[in-house]
Amino acid sequence: MLGSVLAACALAASALAATPAEWQQRSIYQLVTDRFATSDGSSPTCDTEDRIYCGGSWQGVINQLDYIQYMGFDAIWISPIVANLEGSTGDGYSYHGYWTVDQNALNEHFGTASDLNNLATALHDRGMYLMVDIVVNHMAANTLPPDYSTLTPFNAESSFHTFCWVTDYNNQTNVEQCWLGDSNVPLVDCNTEDDGVIDFFHNWVGELRSNYSVDGFRIDTLKHVRKDFWPDFQTAAGVYAVGEVFEGDVNYVAPYTKVLDGVLDYPTYYQLTSAFESTSGSLQNLVNVVQQAQSAYENQLFTVGTFLENQDNPRFQSITTDQGLVKNAMTWPLIADGIPILYYGQEQGYTGSNDPYNREALWLSGYVIEDKPLVHHVRILNAARKAAIATSSSYLSTAVTFPSVGGNTLAVSKYPMLSLLTNVGASGTPAWDVSSGTGYSSGTELIDVLTCTTYTAGSGGSVSVTGSGGNPVILLPTGAFNTTYCSALAGTHSTSSHTVAVTFEVEYDTVYGGQ
Template sequence: MLRLLTASLLATSALAATAAEWQNRTIYQLVTDRFATPDGSGPPCDTGDRKYCGGTWKGIISKLDYIHDLGFDAVWISPVVANLEGNTTDGQAYHGYWTQDINSLNSKFGTADDLKALSAALHNRSMYLMVDVVVNHMVSNSDPPDYSNFTPFSKESNFHPECFITDYTNQTDVEQCWLGDKDVPLADLNTEADDVVSSLNSWIKGLVSDYAIDGLRIDTVKHVRKDFWPGFVSSAGVFTIGEVLHEEPSYLAPYTKVMDSLLDYPAWFTLTAAFKNNTGNLTALATTVWQSQASYLSGELMVGSFLENHDQPRFQSLTQDSSLIKNAMAWPFVQDGIPILSHSSERIGADHHSYPGQEQGYTGGGDPSNREALWYSGYIEDKPLVTHVKILNEARRLAIAANTSFLTTAALLYAVSESTLAVSKPPLLALLTNVGNISTAATTWNVPDAGYPANEVLVDVLTCNKVTADNSGGVLVHATSGEPQVLLPTSALSASGSICSNLAAQGQSSSALRNVVASALPVGIAVALVFFVSQLTFDF
């Protein structure tokens, strides 16, 4: 009892992280019901049943060391409020997105003390808590809904008149018509009404305060009018990252002005297309990045960069080529933005079973197959992609430590072709390719403007192989493996670190590189953007 009370008291204050401080972080996203059970058991969990499987907030606490050991310092959990009870034609509300009562917690996930204990456990590890929230709708299993089941929005006037979205090119329909269908209608809240707005703003302020939440992931952002969001974000008082599901940067650009960050869906569309086979197009990915850098309020620097999430098919349902998988997984860690990894994305190996998942190599397709239970993996850390994720997290940390401008300097893309792409974000240089692991042809990356001091010794942290910059600081690399390469100067490595520590330069300064980054790169970025943007057509 004393332990629980102590945890609750510790959780009464969030770490009060700013958006800039969130940039330093890497985020591990999990589906609460599918991550870990409170007693460590592994009950059956058939994703096709779409039912609760038993994961809880206590279960998450028991596996925080696993997340921390992967190198993540922020955790994004499922929505926490009370959801629709019972069965529907679309299963149960195990995912947390079918809100019925915003003033109560989802008892399937635990108690208020359990959630406070999770917050405290994260903060004790200097980790951040991000909670998913739904503002757009409440959910019923009947049509018309029984509005009396909704708290506090128990009147029909609290909602837009029923009409299901049929035309996604009509923004009024997108914002005021309903998601779902007549079996499970997602009743669209009237966020034009002052009383609804006031209730939502008051609720989010209390939720953040009561559970010491450090950040919010906001669902279905494009389905609510844009000018609603500044007041809601201000009431929350913490970092916010929104979901705007659309493939065009020009569509997302206005939303970058109303909250701190957005999930980088435009890049996700081209990222998956580029790496799902060896005929993908990395030029299309680069073009999307250039468009986003030019049109978003903070360029790509504040986006949430990801390869997988709970709404989209597992990348490993698209390909089983390990080289393509490693290249695609490297992307969020080596470019601008905040890396996000979906639970079990790191799992891969020879022991695929019927619930294969990102660090654990799970291969489920679309919803619900992509929401596998992680306990089937045994949380084993001795797997290729687990190691891959750990190295990528550590490489990003080393780059941040070596260059104070790393997080605020936009990435430059070089050696762009259908099959190659170099991401320059000094002191880190990532060399990516989609030729795959069956290719025997040589792949070449030529980056003459990499910005390194002459003859700087670099290390591919994924293999610990050395590369030496030329007399002008450029980098020319040939390879035949199809594997990604993530280069750092030996001066950026740590002799006490976990990656290539035996190659860490002793007493070598990287101040020359920092000076290049601080002075020359912003000019280069401007020139590059002007050149590339001048060749692009935008539809604002």
């Protein structure tokens, strides 16, 4: 199935390649394929504790693209697509896609090659991008020692590192050459020092890209493979790739930004969660980690993936359901420097904690958009980000600054956007006085896109705002907008007597010509 040569793939990539700069314009909706939507629109029972296939498919994703696009997302990240370990294990079924047994075959639970190509086509017809999750570090077995003959294409022990469990995360050799998993499902660690293994993966990733018109890759367990493997792999991929480095230390993560286009920004994730999980969280610590990463990462934070939730970490609302805190935390990825990622179900208020509870079926929500405050919140934030991109040609290369940091308030400037965040909680009344550093001129008329309330910048561009309900305030110059659709965009938000109408537009620089 994946037997074409790399040269042919490189030729195909010249027509379809999506660069980091093109991905920067996007916002990504991450979904677990098995749990997002069924092909026939049915809503089967899906108990996360069972860890079984529930019936989601690539055709199901196609059926619900209107839902994703309604919220303003223009890229999706789907689960790994290759064939996985079959049957029940002591750790459940491989519905998530991370237990590869055959790199050269598709996971039939999700559909056919035609279905996957149809998904790519449907996305591209809408001007949207497809990101596919991939696993290079390991393959899966259900016995220890493994039966290597069950794995494809590496069916000999010599293609894998000698068995040992990863036990010491302070020992990089142990991290890179020992095995993840457990005795139920040992994750057999690929020998990525072997020339044959290296050549296979270079050809394989290029073929995935060309065969299925993939625009980007998310790479699992990046830190478990030696760093010098990744630059040539990135070249072979031919499109933007973002890697998972599951680590909160900026100094540990930073070297990976030199060998791959981007990383998932876990250091910021940890401080973001801590800052908004309660009214006593430290906003200063969030500022500190962002500034440290801006200095340490190869491209500052411009090409990282910025997120609040994913399939490996507890949902934010399993920690707190205070909607003031929730809305502020959800705001961060869409006003920060990186490429924003929203994990499916966050917009519906899902509350699952750690795996497997954070992998709920979205069809149980009914894909409701009306009277869903977080759906509207995300939709407006996506629109505001697009408006900022359209307004300023340097927006995506402008690093966030922090003109004001108080005990419970934070001002985040990324001109032309000024975001006022708070962790006072839903019962609190935040107030911000930002005397300088906004980038605005005196007298600039501003609009809070979340409420359509207008303000006027004071002397030197200063801004003073009193909020309500612990909600964030997102300011943009009113002159950046057409004045037509504010009330429709803002849904049922209350407005002040100074409301103006706005619409948010952006034209993408995309290889598919979509807007």
